[in-house]
Amino acid sequence: MNYKISLLENKISQSLKELGFKETSVTINPSNRPELGDYQYNGIMPLAKKNNLNPVEIANKLIPLLKAYPELKDASVAGPGFINLTFSNEFLIDFINESNSNIDINYHQDINKTIFLDYGGPNVAKVLHVGHLRSANIGEALKRLCQAIGCKTISDVHLGDWGRPMGMVILEIKTRHPELPYFKEDYNGEPTNFNITNDDLLELYPIATTKAKENESIMEEARKINYELQNKHKGYYALWQKIVEVSVNEVKKIYQDLNVSFDLWEGESDNFEYMNEMFEYLYSKNIIEESDGAKVIHVKNDTDKKEMPPLILVKSNKAVSYEATDLAAIWERTHNFKLDEIWYMTDKRQELHFTQVFRAASKSQMIKPETKLIFNGFGTMNGPEGKPFKTRDGGVMPLANLLDMVTEECEKRLTPTITENRTNIARTIAIGAIKYADLLPYRTTDYNFDLEKFTDLNGKTGTYLLYSTIRMKSLLNKAQENNLNPQKMTIINENERKIILTMLDLKRIIKRSYDNYSLNEICEYLYKITNLYNNFYAENHIITEENKELQTSWLTLTKVIYDNNCKLLNILGINIPEKM
Numbered sequence: 001m002n003y004k005i006s007l008l009e010n011k012i013s014q015s016l017k018e019l020g021f022k023e024t025s026v027t028i029n030p031s032n033r034p035e036l037g038d039y040q041y042n043g044i045m046p047l048a049k050k051n052n053l054n055p056v057e058i059a060n061k062l063i064p065l066l067k068a069y070p071e072l073k074d075a076s077v078a079g080p081g082f083i084n085l086t087f088s089n090e091f092l093i094d095f096i097n098e099s100n101s102n103i104d105i106n107y108h109q110d111i112n113k114t115i116f117l118d119y120g121g122p123n124v125a126k127v128l129h130v131g132h133l134r135s136a137n138i139g140e141a142l143k144r145l146c147q148a149i150g151c152k153t154i155s156d157v158h159l160g161d162w163g164r165p166m167g168m169v170i171l172e173i174k175t176r177h178p179e180l181p182y183f184k185e186d187y188n189g190e191p192t193n194f195n196i197t198n199d200d201l202l203e204l205y206p207i208a209t210t211k212a213k214e215n216e217s218i219m220e221e222a223r224k225i226n227y228e229l230q231n232k233h234k235g236y237y238a239l240w241q242k243i244v245e246v247s248v249n250e251v252k253k254i255y256q257d258l259n260v261s262f263d264l265w266e267g268e269s270d271n272f273e274y275m276n277e278m279f280e281y282l283y284s285k286n287i288i289e290e291s292d293g294a295k296v297i298h299v300k301n302d303t304d305k306k307e308m309p310p311l312i313l314v315k316s317n318k319a320v321s322y323e324a325t326d327l328a329a330i331w332e333r334t335h336n337f338k339l340d341e342i343w344y345m346t347d348k349r350q351e352l353h354f355t356q357v358f359r360a361a362s363k364s365q366m367i368k369p370e371t372k373l374i375f376n377g378f379g380t381m382n383g384p385e386g387k388p389f390k391t392r393d394g395g396v397m398p399l400a401n402l403l404d405m406v407t408e409e410c411e412k413r414l415t416p417t418i419t420e421n422r423t424n425i426a427r428t429i430a431i432g433a434i435k436y437a438d439l440l441p442y443r444t445t446d447y448n449f450d451l452e453k454f455t456d457l458n459g460k461t462g463t464y465l466l467y468s469t470i471r472m473k474s475l476l477n478k479a480q481e482n483n484l485n486p487q488k489m490t491i492i493n494e495n496e497r498k499i500i501l502t503m504l505d506l507k508r509i510i511k512r513s514y515d516n517y518s519l520n521e522i523c524e525y526l527y528k529i530t531n532l533y534n535n536f537y538a539e540n541h542i543i544t545e546e547n548k549e550l551q552t553s554w555l556t557l558t559k560v561i562y563d564n565n566c567k568l569l570n571i572l573g574i575n576i577p578e579k580m
């Protein structure tokens with residue numbers, strides 16, 4: 001809750017004490033009936049019931065005390081004992097002036113956690129496709145939200161860099177280039193002049209995997225290579241490092257475009273380093289069981305309504321599972337960092353996997369009981385027809401192609417007078433449009449990609465928000481050129497009240513977004529406050545206003561809304577271009 005509101009709540013609680021009610025915790029909320037007041041307090045009825053008194057009588061005693069508060073212009077009783085509160089202008093003006101000197105007061109919460117965020121999850125040697133977009137956007141925005149409220153974060157891209165597909169790719173390279181030093185018995189780590197590009201990898205990967213799937217002996221060979229790779233076979237390991245490097249460089253470029261960054265660029269291979277240690281621990285806890293040649297942990301609870309298969313650590317063919325890797329990741333992370341929570345941002349279809357992993361982690365007591373593991377699954381972005389998003393020739397849509405397509409559309413719509421840097425500006429707008437559209441639905445909701453709708457300058461879009469925010473900025477620039485400074489708000493009209501009341505509500509929205517691990521309310525809020533501001537902007541001629549005090553007040557309000565829009569867009573991971 002907003003700190004100013006909290007102070008007011010404490011004050012009301014104090015007044016109730018004066019009336020003889022001990023320790024009443026007071027919560028006030030934005031009014032359902034704005035014509036009666038800005039906020040309302042509904043706590044009188046339960047208080048009366050508890051004390052066997054008449055609510056209207058209590059209210060009538062409280063009202064004169066409330067009316068004496070400088071924070072309130074008015075207080076009144078409605079119905080059976082609702083109390084309507086109208087803020088004084090001074091209260092609202094102070095709030096805007098305080099926000100003007102530090103916008104962050106609207107964001108901080110008393111939650112001082114260290115949160116580890118696992119998102120991105122690209123697979124090495126595979127093209128980054130539209131399915132990876134949401135993990136990157138949602139993960140990045142949640143990380144920024146955590147930081148804005150005052151939490152510490154550690155982010156990890158968690159590369160899919162280990163496992164059978166790697167064996168298949170190496171086998172395909174071996175088939176094409178058997179002469180490479182990597183495949184010699186006595187290879188000893190010496191540098192080679194073998195070069196491979198990301199395009200080579202993208203061509204290789206589907207061929208390699210199809211061959212293995214269609215031919216059991218190729219599959220067997222790939223398994224063997226993978227097994228040797230995981231045991232650090234010198235040649236395979238050196239080649240693998242090269243593949244990872246090439247692929248990761250490419251992935252980094254796209255993440256950079258998307259304003260997505262990570263503290264750690266670890267992958268499943270890094271977790272593997274902890275596998276033996278972890279297995280030893282699990283054995284010591286006696287929870288690993290044999291089942292049809294596999295090693296499993298039973299994770300079913302008595303209360304489970306749905307089927308809950310055992311978590312398979314090692315398959316009957318000796319391959320270490322995806323589940324085991326994620327358990328080793330938890331082992332690694334909780335041993336290396338002091339963490340309150342680990343959050344995972346992946347497709348909601350991975351829910352069972354994470355439920356099993358989390359249960360195994362707590363059953364084995366490898367995490368402290370207070371460490372929380374949280375699965376933030378998300379819905380799918382489908383193609384325009386509501387079916388999986390494919391390219392024209394039917395393949396999965398690479399993320400890079402999607403970004404290019406939206407950039408092209410945004411460039412078409414860019415003001416013709418902008419002659420320099422058009423493609424870069426269009427790219428920034430496109431990323432903003434994509435991100436906003438992606439974060440607007442509730443996290444678990446599926447949605448369809450819609451180029452027209454997402455880039456519409458007059459819609460509920462990133463484009464609209466960017467355009468409006470740039471306009472605020474240019475108003476402030478123009479004011480500066482005329483030596484007008486947004487220093488202080490002193491006057492407030494009815495028109496501005498709505499904007500300020502919405503601003504006052506921000507802290508609650510921020511908290512709710514954090515509690516729901518979803519950015520949808522922030523997206524809605526940004527749209528709402530931008531609309532309110534735009535109405536105000538259209539009704540007033542700020543630059544030519546002759547009443548200087550009023551003009552300064554308006555500019556101050558503009559500055560606060562501008563700072564706040566920048567901050568909210570930044571949380572969403574959206575950059576603002578200079579012009580558009």
Ligand code: ARG
Pocket residue numbers: 118120121122123158159160326329344346
């Ligand atoms: N690489 C995985 C995939 O593409 C996602 C990784 C998610 N994170 C994790 N800790 N398992 O499906």
